[in-house]
Amino acid sequence: xxxxxxxxxxxxxxxxxxxxxxxxxxxxxxxxxxxxxxxxxxxxxxxxxxxxxxxxxxxxxxxxxxxxxxxxxxxxxxxxxxxxxxxxxxxxxxxxxxxxxxxxxxxxxxxxxxxxxxxxxxxxxxxxxxxxxxxxxxxxxxxxxxxxxxxxxxxxxxxxxxxxxxxxxxxxxxxxxxxxxxxxxxxxxxxxxxxxxxxxxxxxxxxxxxxxxxxxxxxxxxxxxxxxxxxxxxxxxxxxxxxxxxxxxxxxxxxxxxxxxxxxxxxxxxxxxxxxxxxxxxxxxxxxxxxxxxxxxxxxxxxxxxxxxxxxxxxxxxxxxxxxxxxxxxxxxxxx
Amino acid sequence: xxxxxxxxxxxxxxxxxxxxxxxxxxxxxxxxxxxxxxxxxxxxxxxxxxxxxxxxxxxxxxxxxxxxxxxxxxxxxxxxxxxxxxxxxxxxxxxxxxxxxxxxxxxxxxxxxxxxxxxxxxxxxxxxxxxxxxxxxxxxxxxxxxxxxxxxxxxxxxxxxxxxxxxxxxxxxxxxxxxxxxxxxxxxxxxxxxxxxxxxxxxxxxxxxxxxxxxxxxxxxxxxxxxxxxxxxxxxxxxxxxxxxxxxxxxxxxxxxxxxxxxxxxxxxxxxxxxxxxxxxxxxxxxxxxxxxxxxxxxxxxxxxxxxxxxxxxxxxxxxxxxxxxxxxxxxxxxx
Numbered sequence: 001x002x003x004x005x006x007x008x009x010x011x012x013x014x015x016x017x018x019x020x021x022x023x024x025x026x027x028x029x030x031x032x033x034x035x036x037x038x039x040x041x042x043x044x045x046x047x048x049x050x051x052x053x054x055x056x057x058x059x060x061x062x063x064x065x066x067x068x069x070x071x072x073x074x075x076x077x078x079x080x081x082x083x084x085x086x087x088x089x090x091x092x093x094x095x096x097x098x099x100x101x102x103x104x105x106x107x108x109x110x111x112x113x114x115x116x117x118x119x120x121x122x123x124x125x126x127x128x129x130x131x132x133x134x135x136x137x138x139x140x141x142x143x144x145x146x147x148x149x150x151x152x153x154x155x156x157x158x159x160x161x162x163x164x165x166x167x168x169x170x171x172x173x174x175x176x177x178x179x180x181x182x183x184x185x186x187x188x189x190x191x192x193x194x195x196x197x198x199x200x201x202x203x204x205x206x207x208x209x210x211x212x213x214x215x216x217x218x219x220x221x222x223x224x225x226x227x228x229x230x231x232x233x234x235x236x237x238x239x240x241x242x243x244x245x246x247x248x249x250x251x252x253x254x255x256x257x258x259x260x261x262x263x264x265x266x267x268x269x270x271x272x273x274x275x276x277x278x279x280x281x282x283x284x285x286x287x288x289x290x291x292x293x294x295x296x297x298x299x300x301x302x303x304x305x306x307x308x309x310x311x312x313x314x315x316x317x318x319x320x321x322x323x324x325x326x327x328x329x330x331x332x333x334x335x336x
Numbered sequence: 337x338x339x340x341x342x343x344x345x346x347x348x349x350x351x352x353x354x355x356x357x358x359x360x361x362x363x364x365x366x367x368x369x370x371x372x373x374x375x376x377x378x379x380x381x382x383x384x385x386x387x388x389x390x391x392x393x394x395x396x397x398x399x400x401x402x403x404x405x406x407x408x409x410x411x412x413x414x415x416x417x418x419x420x421x422x423x424x425x426x427x428x429x430x431x432x433x434x435x436x437x438x439x440x441x442x443x444x445x446x447x448x449x450x451x452x453x454x455x456x457x458x459x460x461x462x463x464x465x466x467x468x469x470x471x472x473x474x475x476x477x478x479x480x481x482x483x484x485x486x487x488x489x490x491x492x493x494x495x496x497x498x499x500x501x502x503x504x505x506x507x508x509x510x511x512x513x514x515x516x517x518x519x520x521x522x523x524x525x526x527x528x529x530x531x532x533x534x535x536x537x538x539x540x541x542x543x544x545x546x547x548x549x550x551x552x553x554x555x556x557x558x559x560x561x562x563x564x565x566x567x568x569x570x571x572x573x574x575x576x577x578x579x580x581x582x583x584x585x586x587x588x589x590x591x592x593x594x595x596x597x598x599x600x601x602x603x604x605x606x607x608x609x610x611x612x613x614x615x616x617x618x619x620x621x622x623x624x625x626x627x628x629x630x631x632x633x634x635x636x637x638x639x640x641x642x643x644x645x646x647x648x649x650x651x652x653x654x655x656x657x658x659x660x661x662x663x664x665x666x667x668x669x670x671x672x
Contacts, residue, residue, distance in 0.1 A: 045655050045656075045659065048653065048655055049653060049655065049656060052653055066402060066403050066404075067402050068402075140654070141655075275647065275648045275650075278647045278648075278653075278654045279644050279647055279648070279654070281654040281655075282643065282644070282647055282654035282657045282658055285654055285655060285658035286640075286657075286658040286661050286662060287627050289658055289659070289662045290627070290630070290661075290662050290665055291623050291626070291627070293662060293666055294626070294669070297669060304622075307618065308615050308618070311611065311614045311615055311618055312611045312614075312615070314611075317384065317385060317388055317614075318476075318614045318615070318617040318618035318621055319381050319384055319385065319477075319617075319621060320381075320385060321618045321622075322618055322621035322622040322625055323381065323625070325622050325626075326622060326625045326626050326629060329626060329669070330629055332668070332669050333630070333633060333665070333668050333669065
């Protein structure tokens with residue numbers, strides 16, 4: 001197999017192409033946003049600065065759930081529901097577990113087949129690197145790029161229960177948790193923390209033999225959510241059931257999201273939340289770029305290598321080594 | 337309810353108590369390791385420096401799996417198997433999803449009840465904060481503390497599939513993945529990345545009606561693992577079935593872990609891996625403490641606040657703001 005050479009266009013080409021909704025250029029720009037190469041970082045930062053001046057409205061939805069809950073099927077059905085209403089939908093699938101080989105056992109091509117073929121849809125799986133700023137870093141730029149390309153609904157899909165949920169929650173307007181009745185999620189898996197982040201919960205696979213259990217779970221979760229404090233948005237999270245098989249609960253999910261958007265736009269939370277997210281993004285970016293830039297300074301690099309050798313020889317603990325290196329940087333900053 | 341006032345002992349008290357295996361002082365020292373207070377950080381760093389001089393041997397095992405796979409039950413049964421052989425076992429349960437409220441719906445007290453009462457066992461649930469260095473930061477210190485207190489097997493339990501697995505993998509000698517046959521994990525949930533990290537896989541709940549499916553899954557996973565490259569350790573990951581109900585597969589799991597330890601100690605990987613983990617820990621610590629210390633400098637703090645106001649007013653993007661602040665720090669470092 002021939003190794004694909006990654007092609008770089010000019011800033012102007014990306015800019016013009018994305019504003020015209022060119023999916024190929026959009027995909028290539030997202031690859032830049034995920035890159036850690038210095039030249040790519042510069043290009044994408046300049047592109048973002050140019051592109052945000054054409055800001056377009058969109059709704060950003062985060063969707064999460066344990067493995068096996070039926071996320072892809074739900075997103076495909078939900079996405080198709082939106083495209084038949086002539087809405088342009090982008091799906092950014094974040095996969096924190098595939099960092100090592102950047103691939104799942106079943107390739108992503110077999111997932112959301114119908115939606116992938118839909119001219120109004122754009123699907124992009126992303127393996128998150130282990131970098132500082134993590135999920136949030138590359139994805140916040142990808143969202144801006146998708147919006148500039150005219151996508152009106154941006155879905156951020158994330159796998160499992162873990163730290164990526166927190167990061168995704170900080171990128172979206174509405175956070176949807178998918179759950180399966182009787183999967184053990186209710187009992188031990190899904191923690192209060194994740195449920196508290198949700199603006200809506202959908203119990204999936206609510207059909208056939210599962211229907212009764214799903215309806216029961218709906219009542220249980222509705223009850224459980226009432227025990228939580230009302231979130232800052234002032235919105236009472238809703239619980240629905242859905243069957244991708246029987247196409248139930250899809251329109252209802254859309255309606256709840258629309259209700260939420262109207263509600264939070266009216267009370268000012270929508271805009272406030274986005275500004276707060278921008279500030280979190282600023283912090284992530286600053287931390288990430290600062291560490292990156294510091295690592296390139298030769299004085300730090302040399303001391304780091306020396307300390308690493310001492311650790312390998314068992315002469316110093318990681319904690320003491322860290323303290324010594326921090327002090328070195330702080331001494332230099334004393335002149336500030 | 338009266339708010340508990342957190343009690344601080346002297347460095348010498350912690351040191352002496354932990355070396356004597358005092359579980360109360362051990363638990364309090366772990367709380368220090370999880371604290372972000374400057375005074376706690378200093379105390380714990382000094383304690384660790386003092387305590388590592390009495391280094392004791394231990395085996396560090398990471399155990400992970402999706403919600404509902406039966407992690408707690410497996411760990412309880414496995415832990416009891418070890419304590420009946422007179423081994424002292426510590427379980428550090430990492431819970432990345434409960435950062436917000438620091439609690440699960442069912443309290444952790446209802447989990448691993450028998451093991452919790454065992455005088456040879458120590459169980460400690462930890463909500464990981466969202467801090468830089470994440471899971472690894474507080475936990476690597478907790479491991480050192482448990483070892484100093486005489487615990488010979490340290491189990492790090494982590495929930496779900498996500499970034500915490502990668503962090504935990506970097507803290508342990510042996511990484512065990514629990515899977516449930518027919519749960520969808522095989523099809524879509526568990527990604528290649530997590531499987532590639534595993535030194536062993538245990539198919540849980542292999543009893544009754546599930547037994548046939550579990551045996552089939554064992555064959556499937558064994559086959560799948562053969563498609564991966566041999567890991568750096570040179571160890572071929574093994575796949576087992578286990579039933580906590582019928583107490584099968586527990587002794588076999590223990591045997592495989594012992595085989596692995598012998599194998600990697602003989603080929604030198606065991607020690608090399610621990611040194612590499614120390615270096616990763618050094619990097620995490622350095623990044624984390626540096627950012628913490630930088631944030632306290634008034635010049636940076638002032639510029640940051642100004643940029644935040646501009647972001648809230650929509651006058652600057654998070655990316656540009658980050659670049660400006662990074663440049664400020666870099667200018668100060670030019671004199672290095």
